[in-house]
Amino acid sequence: MxxxxxxxxxxxxxxxxxxxxxxxxxxxxxxxxxxxxxxxxxxxxxxxxxxxxxxxxxxxxxxxxxxxxxxxxxxxxxxxxxxxxxxxxxxxxxxxxxxxxxxxxxxxxxxxxxxxxxxxxxxxxxxxxxxxxxxxxxxxATGYTPYYSFINEEILPSELGEARLYKWMFPFQLQHPSTLSFVGILGPAVGGISPNAEMQARYVARVLSGKKKLPSKEKMQKTWTETREELLRSTGGKFIFRTNLFHYQEDLAQDLGLVPSFFKLLLTDPKLAYVYYFGPVVPYHYRLVGDHCWYKARERSLNIMDEALSGMH
Structure with a gap:
């Protein structure tokens, strides 16, 4: 059984x-x-x-x-x-x-x-x-509920539905929210944790480096409330500490300036624009523009299908 x-x-x-x-x-x-x-x-x-x-x-x-x-x-x-x-x-x-x-x-x-x-x-x-x-x-094989006993319950409650985390990373109730962050505890509804964690790590690194400022406590509270209410509406009122992998990644990437402009991409590089919107969604897409972009990201994005299937023959 x-x-x-x-x-x-x-x-x-x-x-x-x-x-x-x-x-x-x-x-x-x-x-x-x-x-x-x-x-x-x-x-x-x-x-x-x-x-x-x-x-x-x-x-x-x-x-x-x-x-x-x-x-x-x-x-x-x-x-x-x-x-x-x-x-x-x-x-x-x-x-x-x-x-x-x-x-x-x-x-x-x-x-x-x-x-x-x-x-x-x-x-x-x-x-x-x-x-x-x-x-x-x-x-x-029913899974498990994560519990971080070494962290004060007021910061990260054992009932994660009550965790007041901006973008599910920063405890905005703290006097200095940017001094503590949680990367990788938010699981996607389907798929691996790694893509989520990578984008969260990039976000945290930008905040810690001073290149990005967190909004006011009131704005973070508002964002948290709206995100939580949207989730509760989708589940009929039951909270679950999960997210849609793509939508969450895309929101963080937009906030960090890592998503190319549709019209600019269409006018300057139509071949890449086609692959970007009609090809597989891959991490290379978030290295095309913005901080820490990669010079090989365009080439890898264009060839992802060939590379993915190359091991089959």
Missing amino acids: VIGAGFTGPDIACDCAKAAKNVFLSTRNGIWLAPRVSAMGLPFDLILNRLDLLKERWLPSWWTNKNWANLMESRVNHEACGIKSKYPYMNMLRTITVSDELPLKIYSGQVKTRPEIKKIAGNTVTYVDGREDFVDTVFI
């Missing part, structure tokens, strides 16, 4: 299926199962372009939810597999799991999906729908 279907749980379940007689995967709220290889025959992260992600931000949520649901369902029938998510794609409470192996294991019967667990008594697992299974081993 594997409890939890984020990233770790399905990997454990698939590995166990190679040896165990029965493998059960329990998920409380269901998941959105995204393929590593898209229907277009490319790695999934290479089909996400900046224009699509910007449309996701500004178009109605019902359109975005439907668009993503159609994309996910094109590869896996979530309801038939017993993993249909209780939350729409744009709700930060949803879980997105990236796996090509899991649907194959489910369809072949090597991994059997189950709903939320009601109780475990001895070797018998009872689910909320009344079904029961006999299991020898239970893996708990």
Whole structure:
């Protein structure tokens, strides 16, 4: 029995299926199962372009939810597999799991999906729908809640929803907010922490160097309140310490002057403009202009598809 279907749980379940007689995967709220290889025959992260992600931000949520649901369902029938998510794609409470192996294991019967667990008594697992299974081993892959015991609760509460952090980095309640910052504790709803952490580190470095001043305490409070309320609206009132990776990166980059002007790029370098908006979103994009831009960023941005696929042949 594997409890939890984020990233770790399905990997454990698939590995166990190679040896165990029965493998059960329990998920409380269901998941959105995204393929590593898209229907277009490319790695999934290479089909996400900046224009699509910007449309996701500004178009109605019902359109975005439907668009993503159609994309996910094109590869896996979530309801038939017993993993249909209780939350729409744009709700930060949803879980997105990236796996090509899991649907194959489910369809072949090597991994059997189950709903939320009601109780475990001895070797018998009872689910909320009344079904029961006999299991020898239970893996708990439900994640964890970070807690920083060495930091005063008034600065960083154990309930992160109450953490008063400007841009989710600077504790604006302090007399000197710029003297303390938190990099890497804000997790993206999908994807790795590293891109978030890199952009946060650049932001903090700019503040510490004196090249960027934090706004007044009142403005930071206002920004925090608006950001938090927007998140609560998207989840129906439940706070979760997550963010949309691209939107958060883009906001920080805009604030730091790292996003090229659309019209200037279109007029001066149309080839790069096309790749920038219709090609994969890559970290090189944030090294094209502004502080610490990189002379090879343009070349790497233009050739990213060839470089990404070069190891395949």
